[in-house]
Amino acid sequence: MSGAITYRFWTGCLFLFLLSLVPAAATATVSISATVDRTHLTLDDSLELSVRINGTTQGGSPVLPPLPDFQVQPAGTSSSIQIINGTRSASVIHRYLLLPKKEGTFTLGSVQLDLDGKHYEAPPITITVVAPSASLPEKDAPIFAEAEVSNTSPYLQEQIILTYRLYRKVEIRNATLDAPLEHFRKVELGDPVETSRVINGVRYYISEASYALFPMQEGVLSIPPGIFQLDLLKQNSQNRSPFGRFHLPDPFFNDPFFSGGAALERKIIRTQPIEITVRPFPEKGKPEGFTPLTGPLTLESELTPHALSVGETATWTITLKGRANMDEVKLTPPAAGNRFKLYEDQPVTEESPSGEFLEGSKTFKYALVPTRPGTLNVDAIQLHYFDPEKKVYKTLSTGPLNVTIQPGAAPSSSLSTGNSSATSKNTERGASELLPIHTQPGILDKGIRGFQYPEILLPGLLLPPLGFLIFRSYYLKRRRMQLDSAFARRQNARAKALDKLNEIQKTPALDAQKLAREISLVVREYLGDRFDFQGTALTPGEVETRLKRLGLDQQHVKTALALLEHCQEIEYAPVNGIDETGLIEESSRLIRELEGA
Amino acid sequence: MKPLRWMGVLGIWLACFSTVQAASPDTETLIQANRAYQAGHFTEAREGYQRLLEQDPENGHLHYNMGNTCSKLGKPGTAIWHYLQAEAYLPRDEDIEANLQLVLRETADIWDGRRPPAAAALLFWLEDFNLPEHLLAFLVLNLAYWSISGISLTRENEGLERTKKIVAGLAAVALLACLAKGPLSHKPPTAVVIEKSLDAVTAQSQAGKVLYQFHEGAILSVLSESGSWLEIELPSGERGWVKKNGVLL
Structure with missing residues (x-):
């Protein structure tokens, strides 16, 4: 066995080697041709277009002309190389399946090819498509199709059922259904169902595919023909099964693939188009703010848990069920005030066939977080829909929520740190977009951000009490001076005495006697003000006695007495050439010394 | 005549002042970054805001704009960190809180582990x-x-x-x-996860048992710090350790 494989392998290699020795010049001529397997066909038939490119197996694909009246499906490519009398010829065939969309005579334009900088064209072909021959069961057709709707005059968005049925009494392969639809929402109702039915004494096997349709537009709408594409299985008469025509349900013995001689014929089967009239909603009784929605619908509302504390999260679940178009079911949650926050989850929609209809449910979930204790009242959520059976508008409502909220310190949930106004900002804009960046002028200003630094904080902290202490000291002193005359005299004594001495010094032509008298008077007045006695009326001796009694330093007493006696001598025993300036300076010095005493 | 002269002087002074303002490089950078953001050139905007933040890291407005920019660049963790910074400096700004919540809600964990200080x-x-x-x-x-x-x-x-x-x-x-x-605040610092996923483990080692897996944008409360690890509080209330280089502090 392995010897045979080795032999075939080496034979193949040798063939390829010899092929490569064939001169390339012999393969240079390239041409293109286009052929069809039929030029007359019905809408139920398909057409095979073969584009043959001779002279090469390389190069790109041919370019088909625009074929708006046909549905085009590629059906494969094959290439071949032949060597006849040492001349190699190569060709490649591109096949396409054309399914006519309507009746009429059509011209398939030129198929074109660009190869190695050269342009090739195949001549156009004329095709005639006629209506299909009668395909009704009465005519005993081997295969036919029909489409049916449950209601030809539904209301907008009312659910109707569209059923396509393919009847056959022959075997088929590779069946597909193309059911294009516009202006409807279409949901498939499960897998196709296989049944059988006897029509006019003949058993037909039926493949049934159903769809739930929701018309999305008012007026007359057309459901175009459903197109079944399939391969009809034909048997050769020589290879018939010994079990005759009763081939189903016995595929093993009757299947031509087992008995040999199978042939497939591509077939297109169309249903009739259907027109339906979609009725608008009646104006009478239409609720305000009604958005198109057709029932029937039911609503369930649940809040868990029902006992809540501030900051805890409860889940408010609202479930809508029914045959409505769930895509269009929308709820408007109540506006969150300052008593609670509401966070909306993405709603979950589930749809599944139930009986002959599509039953759906849509679940809305809201996270409700109370922000204040007390009774929390949340407005009801309402939803209006139209009931097509009773032809009236109906309203579903969750009913208001009344929950007692216990105080609580829990900053619990992950979303509880936001403030309510910020949350409401999010709700207003649909929680989908970021708020814009800050572009207002002055955002680079530092403002009061510097207050935390010591150079501003410390002065701000310490200067006010310091100012207060200074003011207090000044104020109290001023007040004492107003109330305590002795204190006021003492406080003013020095300044007053020095002022007077200055005046004496500035007075021109003052004789020695007068000068000594004035200085003596100033000094005695100072001593009287400073130590609280009437100094002007006292003799130097009395002054000495008073000062000693006050406990003044002996040296100061002696100095003061000496000054006063000196002045007295000048006053009563005048001499020439006294030092006036020295006397005044001596007085000033005495006053300054006594200030510190 | 005198009032006119004074008004002239004032006008010249204002003109000089405004010229100085317009020539300020920071203002120019800000204007360019804002324009880049509004034109959808977010990488350019981020570079501008980053330069400004290096000079003024306590500017809440810049952090907010940076948060928006990072969010647009698909970096929710960094965006949330900047929003938190912005909130610290502009605590009553509703825009910051709104955008923070918006970005947080789009994260995988939606976890905000911040705790207000006890004094609050x-x-x-x-x-x-x-x-x-x-x-x-x-x-x-x-x-x-x-x-x-x-x-x-x-x-x-x-x-x-x-x-x-x-x-x-x-x-x-x-x-x-x-x-x-300020000084007596016992509020734990917060960290924001910036990696796609970050394991919280039982010990300061990759060999520790994984207690929780956080995802980008989760806000964590940091309880302590040790080397390249941070001790954090898990949603269950337990404590775990995460690698410091997986978060922004």
Whole structure:
């Protein structure tokens, strides 16, 4: 066995080697041709277009002309190389399946090819498509199709059922259904169902595919023909099964693939188009703010848990069920005030066939977080829909929520740190977009951000009490001076005495006697003000006695007495050439010394 | 004639001032970054805001704009970190909170592990103001107290004495708020996960048992720090350790 494989392998290699020795010049001529397997066909038939490119197996694909009246499906490519009398010829065939969309005579334009900088064209072909021959069961057709709707005059968005049925009494392969639809929402109702039915004494096997349709537009709408594409299985008469025509349900013995001689014929089967009239909603009784929605619908509302504390999260679940178009079911949650926050989850929609209809449910979930204790009242959520059976508008409502909220310190949930106004900002804009960046002028200003630094904080902290202490000291002193005359005299004594001495010094032509008298008077007045006695009326001796009694330093007493006696001598025993300036300076010095005493 | 002359001088001064303002490189950078953001050139905008933040890292507006930019660039963790920074400096800005919540809700964990400081239970306004604002309030009350004290020296008035006591009480509370917000704050620092996923483990080692897996954008409360690890609080209340390089502190 392995010897045979080795032999075939080496034979193949040798063939390829010899092929490569064939001169390339012999393969240079390239041409293109286009052929069809039929030029007359019905809408139920398909057409095979073969584009043959001779002279090469390389190069790109041919370019088909625009074929708006046909549905085009590629059906494969094959290439071949032949060597006849040492001349190699190569060709490649591109096949396409054309399914006519309507009746009429059509011209398939030129198929074109660009190869190695050269342009090739195949001549156009004329095709005639006629209506299909009668395909009704009465005519005993081997295969036919029909489409049916449950209601030809539904209301907008009312659910109707569209059923396509393919009847056959022959075997088929590779069946597909193309059911294009516009202006409807279409949901498939499960897998196709296989049944059988006897029509006019003949058993037909039926493949049934159903769809739930929701018309999305008012007026007359057309459901175009459903197109079944399939391969009809034909048997050769020589290879018939010994079990005759009763081939189903016995595929093993009757299947031509087992008995040999199978042939497939591509077939297109169309249903009739259907027109339906979609009725608008009646104006009478239409609720305000009604958005198109057709029932029937039911609503369930649940809040868990029902006992809540501030900051805890409860889940408010609202479930809508029914045959409505769930895509269009929308709820408007109540506006969150300052008593609670509401966070909306993405709603979950589930749809599944139930009986002959599509039953759906849509679940809305809201996270409700109370922000204040007390009774929390949340407005009801309402939803209006139209009931097509009773032809009236109906309203579903969750009913208001009344929950007692216990105080609580829990900053619990992950979303509880936001403030309510910020949350409401999010709700207003649909929680989908970021708020814009800050572009207002002055955002680079530092403002009061510097207050935390010591150079501003410390002065701000310490200067006010310091100012207060200074003011207090000044104020109290001023007040004492107003109330305590002795204190006021003492406080003013020095300044007053020095002022007077200055005046004496500035007075021109003052004789020695007068000068000594004035200085003596100033000094005695100072001593009287400073130590609280009437100094002007006292003799130097009395002054000495008073000062000693006050406990003044002996040296100061002696100095003061000496000054006063000196002045007295000048006053009563005048001499020439006294030092006036020295006397005044001596007085000033005495006053300054006594200030510190 | 005199008023006209003065108005002329004022006009020249204002013109010079505005020229100086317009020529400010920071203002130019800000304008360019804002324009880049609005034109959808977010990488360019981020570079501009980053330059400005290097000079003024405590500017809440810049952090907010940076947060928006990072969010647009698909970096929710970094965006949330910038929003948190912005919120610290501009605590009453509703835009920041709104965008923070929006970005947080789009993260995988939607986990905000922040905890308000214990003092906030008593000082309820604590988190509504930043530290400079608390300090300013205290300084104003401090000035008011000493001013009233000075006035009360000069005149004997019962109302004045009562006002002085009230202001003293308020100043004391303001000081307490400053301390609670500043040096005595026991609020744990927050960290934001910036990696796609980050394991919280039982010990400071990759060999530790994984307790929880956080995802980008989760906000964590940091309890302590040790080397390249952070001890954090898990949603269950337990403690775990995460690698420091997986978060922004």
